[in-house]
Amino acid sequence: DAGITQSPRYKITETGRQVTLMCHQTWSHSYMFWYRQDLGHGLRLIYYSAAADITDKGEVPDGYVVSRSKTENFPLTLESATRSQTSVYFCASSDSDYNEQFFGPGTRLTVL
Amino acid sequence: SQQGEEDPQALSIQEGENATMNCSYKTSINNLQWYRQNSGRGLVHLILIRSNEREKHSGRLRVTLDTSKKSSSLLITASRAADTASYFCATGGSYIPTFGRGTSLIVHP
Numbered sequence: 001d002a003g004i005t006q007s008p009r010y011k012i013t014e015t016g017r018q019v020t021l022m023c024h025q026t027w028s029h030s031y032m033f034w035y036r037q038d039l040g041h042g043l044r045l046i047y048y049s050a051a052a053d054i055t056d057k058g059e060v061p062d063g064y065v066v067s068r069s070k071t072e073n074f075p076l077t078l079e080s081a082t083r084s085q086t087s088v089y090f091c092a093s094s095d096s097d098y099n100e101q102f103f104g105p106g107t108r109l110t111v112l
Numbered sequence: 113s114q115q116g117e118e119d120p121q122a123l124s125i126q127e128g129e130n131a132t133m134n135c136s137y138k139t140s141i142n143n144l145q146w147y148r149q150n151s152g153r154g155l156v157h158l159i160l161i162r163s164n165e166r167e168k169h170s171g172r173l174r175v176t177l178d179t180s181k182k183s184s185s186l187l188i189t190a191s192r193a194a195d196t197a198s199y200f201c202a203t204g205g206s207y208i209p210t211f212g213r214g215t216s217l218i219v220h221p
Contacts, residue, residue: 101202106154
């Protein structure tokens with residue numbers, strides 16, 4: 001199916017564990033983005049990627065790691081999860097850095 | 113920060129009324145985009161207006177852009193209960209677009 005998907009949709013983990021959130025898009029968009037959404041903060045950019053093997057930090061990158069070995073995938077890893085990383089995570093893709101973005105359905109992550 | 117800032121934070125209206133929300137930004141832009149987010153869902157792109165455009169329509173949506181004031185407005189005419197959602201603006205330019213906190217719109221049937 002064409003589009004952008006995220007997995008898992010829901011995840012509960014414990015403090016200190018490593019967690020990887022997956023994002024996959026079928027449009028061959030060059031740009032991909034990771035956001036977190038928290039009450040009172042809106043959407044905040046964590047990392048973005050302009051192409052395979054090119055990634056850059058956003059507004060709140062601490063505690064997160066990304067990679068992009070293939071154009072269609074952009075996984076986000078929390079190397080040692082903390083309670084403050086409890087949030088809803090959205091992945092998005094775009095054909096440029098300033099055109100419309102297409103969002104995935106989100107992953108709700110709870111860190112206990 | 114380059115982010116758009118939406119105003120008001122919350123808006124409550126009756127079905128059939130018009131809803132207007134505003135967005136202000138700080139630097140020059142190539143375009144400005146409006147998105148909608150229904151509860152528990154990802155954002156959905158509504159409309160993009162380029163910096164050389166002043167007004168754009170899409171169905172019941174009307175967007176205006178005033179680059180001299182660095183502001184934009186989104187008007188939803190004849191609102192429906194299904195328009196209940198959060199609305200975000202994002203500006204596109206020589207930087208990665210960032211989103212504000214959004215306007216939460218509630219349309220009462």
